[in-house]
Amino acid sequence: MLNDELMHWGVKGMRWGYRKSPAAIAAKEAKRVEKEDYKWGKTLGARKTHIKAFNAAAEKMNTGEIERINAKYKGKNVDDPNSPIGKQYYKDFSDTFAKHYSNSLRSQLGGDHAPSKQFKYEVHYDMMNEFAPRVYMVDKSNNQRVGVVGIGQ
Numbered sequence: 493m494l495n496d497e498l499m500h501w502g503v504k505g506m507r508w509g510y511r512k513s514p515a516a517i518a519a520k521e522a523k524r525v526e527k528e529d530y531k532w533g534k535t536l537g538a539r540k541t542h543i544k545a546f547n548a549a550a551e552k553m554n555t556g557e558i559e560r561i562n563a564k565y566k567g568k569n570v571d572d573p574n575s576p577i578g579k580q581y582y583k584d585f586s587d588t589f590a591k592h593y594s595n596s597l598r599s600q601l602g603g604d605h606a607p608s609k610q611f612k613y614e615v616h617y618d619m620m621n622e623f624a625p626r627v628y629m630v631d632k633s634n635n636q637r638v639g640v641v642g643i644g645q
Contacts, residue, residue, distance in 0.1 A: 525607050525608045526608070528606075528607035528608075529606045529607055529608045529610070529611070532601060532602075532606045532607060532611075533606065533611070533629065535600065535601055536597070536601060536613060536627070536629065536641055537639075537641045541597070541600055541601075542597075542624070542627070542641070542642050544596065544600065545593050545596035545597045545600065546593065546624060546625075548592065548593075548595075548596035549589050549592035549593040549595075549596055550589075552592040553588070553589055553592065557588055557592070558585075561581070561584055561585055561588060564584070565577070565581050568581075570582075573620055582618075582619055582620050585619055586617045586618055586619045586620075587617075589617055589619065589625070590615045590616065590617040590625050591615075593615050593617065593625050594613075594615040597613065597615070597627070601613075605632070609632065610631065610632055610633065611629055611630065611631060611632065611638070612629075612630050612632055613627050613628060613629055613630065613641075614627070614628045614630055614637075615627050616628070624642055625642060626640055626642055627640065627641050627642045628640050628641075629641065
């Protein structure tokens with residue numbers, strides 16, 4: 493074999509130097525992200541996702557969070573939910589539960605926004621008026637709620 497010879501080890505009939513166009517690469521990536529967004533949204537909307545998040549949040553609350561909140565209000569009358577201190581107590585409880593619920597969703601979904609980063613979710617909970625937290629899907633481009641999901645919806 494001489495040094496001037498050109499050896500080809502590729503596929504017969506393959507054209508040399510041809511690459512996918514940037515438009516084809518972008519289209520394939522867009523399709524992949526759309527598919528991942530769909531999967532993210534489907535998981536976010538699944539009942540079992542919210543049951544798992546609810547149970548995880550309840551477990552966190554039962555392993556120290558309730559005691560921490562109760563210690564903060566020790567000696568104060570929080571029995572009347574219409575009193576200022578009662579409202580604050582229930583708000584603290586609701587916000588803590590919503591935080592743990594959101595953390596559980598984040599671990600199940602792999603983050604708090606869709607792969608395209610176009611959508612995110614927000615968790616809201618008012619334990620005095622709601623059975624379970626409300627989870628809103630939000631379009632990040634205009635910060636508008638585009639749907640509500642969860643156990644109680």
